[in-house]
Amino acid sequence: MSGWLKVVGLGPGGAAQLTPEAAEALSAATDLVGYHTYLDRVSRRDGQRRHGSDNREEIDRARHALALAADGARVTVVSSGDPGVFAMASSVFEAVEAGPVAWRALDIQVVPGITAMLAAAARLGAPLGHDFCAISLSDNLKPWPLVLRRLEAAAKAGFVTALYNPTSKARPWQLDAAFDALRGWLPATIPVMFATAVGRADERIDTVDLAGARAALADMRTLVIVGSDATRRIARPGAADWIYSRRYVEEDRA
């Protein structure tokens, strides 16, 4: 059995942010597996099989990829961003744990990528320059009260917060509910950043105060970053403000 499975992150968009290691995994595969929107971002190669599937079928997709690798295929599972951050790597290991014991001996490798919050932060300046957290706002996989409890913990402890999966057609109210809750815990002047389709032709960056933050500024391709009291705005001529979070805080305000 000479098969292997690599779980690869494409980064945010273009080839300039794809690592050589990830490009090699895409090129060396006999089979590519992934959400079809992400597969569409990979160049076609003669003789390479493509197995596209719909979103939210992660576990079935992971089992399929593992079964192909167990049969001797060289399989690359494609994620956007980094595969370990709210993406396919966790699903692959969940399938390994629940699957045939032979899958534990498979040659599996996770190939990291530029995750959305890093790409978004780079466009904005350095908003993740201080302690920060990443929360998936989806309540498909955890109860909404737990999402709110984590937002509260992060806000009160002074973390900058990156919100993945902020909104979708099936989850239309959660992001505004999150902003409403955050307004109870954070100053109204805290910057809230919306980075949509970063690295792509229709990229859009908006920064507003928490007082004016609303879900209408986001879509499925948006990464939202909520600042902390370490976050600063620098006005500049003819361009969007730079946003950064200071490395230091003078005192503990608790």
Added chain:
Amino acid sequence: MSGWLKVVGLGPGGAAQLTPEAAEALSAATDLVGYHTYLDRVSRRDGQRRHGSDNREEIDRARHALALAADGARVTVVSSGDPGVFAMASSVFEAVEAGPVAWRALDIQVVPGITAMLAAAARLGAPLGHDFCAISLSDNLKPWPLVLRRLEAAAKAGFVTALYNPTSKARPWQLDAAFDALRGWLPATIPVMFATAVGRADERIDTVDLAGARAALADMRTLVIVGSDATRRIARPGAADWIYSRRYVEEDRA
């Protein structure tokens, strides 16, 4: 004035994890600026000036880079990992904010990279597959009680926690103090991961239970990840366990 300044992340180590965008910024620069240990990782090129400096001189280094760019140089500031995560990008914008107003008109770009926690997580499996946070354990730039308060908030809210700057010669006791505190808030069986020199020849990965976590397993090149109750270990034959965090939780235990 045709100068520019790019703040670039080298990723964790080798060229296979350096993005083409970052490689281009290194190649196009007239001047490279950075901590000399990181500059040593960049190939030398004829006619390119190198300005190495010691660690912990971030603001002076940032000012120097900005002044060079304002004089017309093409300047690339070199960070390890991602420049926006506990690295040079925040210092550059802090220097912009405090510096001459002309610096606000400079052509500045942040080029993201694979930050240490993504590289470490990929080697381990997918420990960042659930909500997580990143905390710098250094108390050079913030008071130690605030570090402890953030560790407590993260532990009690169920975040996986990545610890940057876990230890150094000048900060020998903080990591053990953090583990002692975490043992008061988390089950003794929670996995704690130590990923040292990831992507380099002397890479080392250790996973222990929180009960047995100790600072002696870390050095300055270590990224520590503390699991949550979503974190699972998968034993496998002849190799280190896979560690992953499940995407879902069934209920809110608060």
